[in-house]
Amino acid sequence: MRRAVAAVTIGAAMLCTAGCATPPGGSGTTSPTPSPSASGSTVPAAFTTAVGRSYRGIKTTKSLTPSKAVLVGPHSFLQLDRIARTTTLTADQIGVAQLGDQALPAHARSGYEFVLAHLTPNSTAGTGVARPGLPGYDGDALNASKAAIVVDGTSRSVPGQLFADETIIVSVPAGAPVALRMNDGGRAQDLDLRTGKRTRTASPLYYPVREASPSFDDDYYVTGPHSSAGLSSASGKAVLAPYADKLGWARKGRAWLFVTVGFTTSSMSQFKPNVARSLTLTAGGTTLTGHATSSGDTTSDPNSVGGAGGHLDLAFDVPASLRSGTLNYLPVGSFVVDDKTVSATPYQGGDPRYDTGVQHKHVTLKPRS
Template sequence: MGRSPLTALIPLLVLTTSACGVLDRDPATALPAGTVRVLHSASLAHLPAGREAGAAGLVGGHALLHVQETGVVTHLDEPTARRWGLPEPVRADDGDELVWASLSLGGRSWRNSDRDVEWARVAVLAGGVRTTITVPLTASADPAAYADAVLVSVPAGAPVLLQLTDDGVTQSIDVRSGRRVDDARGLYPRPVQEDGFRYAGNGTIDGTPVRFQAFADGFALEPWAPGLGWARDGHAWLAVTRFRMSGGTPAAELTLDPALAVSILTPDGTTLPADTDRIPVSPGSGITPHGLYVEVPATFRYGVLRLAPAALKHGLTPVTWQRPPAPADFPIGLT
């Protein structure tokens, strides 16, 4: 009995279907749960299915970490993988997913502290495993100075944290929600005032006229200060940015005791002294900037800086003035 034309086609259909199945298999490499990949884009490439994470930023003593976008995917195709420095497409195992975050990390340089940027570390915490990643720190204080991304394979819905450890303190960002978590310190963005102050006052020491000058470029709230460390819980350092002084003569060797010469008056009438070591006063025109910090409540936004130049010293000995420079008040309004 001969075969019908339909019967003759059945083996061919089975073979064609099997061949198509082989061709359609996902060639991507599966990333087991817990795998962390650091992505380096050579261009302004975008990862898929992302959303902005504008509230996700951490301020450390030596680094600023900001998560720009976050997203969840099940695979990265070959063009996307290659744009982000991966040699081949990747996918999540069954029941897992790929959580990613694009980030930027800026190093913060301090006077006489060029090596401080080495103290900051970034890690990913997923599935109870903490993986330290290498992300270059730059010399810029701009958190957008260096952009990169991390890709983490986790069970569907599992939490993923991005952590910054700086000077013994670890702060975290929930990558899925794009928000800081309870261990985050300080304020982000940091409230600042771009206008500083200029002061000039005349006095007389041992019969010699002295013109004392002080300048600052502005004010900012910081959770950490060089030489002082992290502010206490509920507090922040009010930084008087690029504070600098001049006055006296080369023989005078004047210094300023910030705790006596500088204070902040808060709206409730509290006076808070500066908490910084003695600062040398340059007798010439070469004015060197120094750090000046006052610990204030973290909610501080308004106040008055009071400058009392009469607290100048000869080394450790208070200056005896025949006529001291007049004190002055300067308003502060952080935005």
């Protein structure tokens, strides 16, 4: 799977608005006031930026638990590996330049401090080709989510785009609550930058993401008037998630089980599966029909001479507590012959090489590693 580097699209360039010199009641101690003779610069109260390098040498640096210091959304994935706080940033700690017009060392103003948060090198965003790798999403993933910093209840934008291995730097009143907020799919999730842990705003179905990799090995031969095709190599993915672009957020206590099953054909015949009829789910004693999230149309396969490939994509409305079920696979659909649509059904000629019945595959949803 190709890994994308860019994380989430975010707001305006840099906020340097004036702030009150008296902190609005944080829980920590007041930061020391830099000496007037100190070299460098004193940054504005609401200074917020992100720089493309790691920081080092700050005594208050705290290493984070990866599974808790992560925000997963429909189109995005942000993970921190460490946070820190300080009142001064030197060239050794943050590198030369990269703080806009601020000369180094950069000092926080009186009563303020810097909070720093470093994004892991594998922080990414995107749809099917990048983490979180969840199915069912359309559009431009880089513009589908926005990040912000929330300081003592007030939201601030951060500049440009966040990238993997970057460091977020924000000036805040000493001890004031500060969080990284990800707005994705119309909902916000927060990660506390004092503790490095998610808050109650996080969607529990993303922590962890649960998935399975079912495969259907038997071959089918589908026939119709003047057309036929052999179908083989049906492999797939099942993922439990709370959101889909076409369907929205699942109802309370429910989830979407996304299932994708791919297949190849031995013919360039335009086989078009009936997605909802070809794959169903049995769970809790009930057989469910899913919502088709793609047409399933067959397309040419560049790796196969005279062959083609297609896939079935569905979303099943299931209980959020679902951990296992049975997928039932029997490809049916139609062919397009001379611009006419004709029915296609499994071959019933008795050839033992081809299956004519439903394949049942039990799946167990396990936390993504």
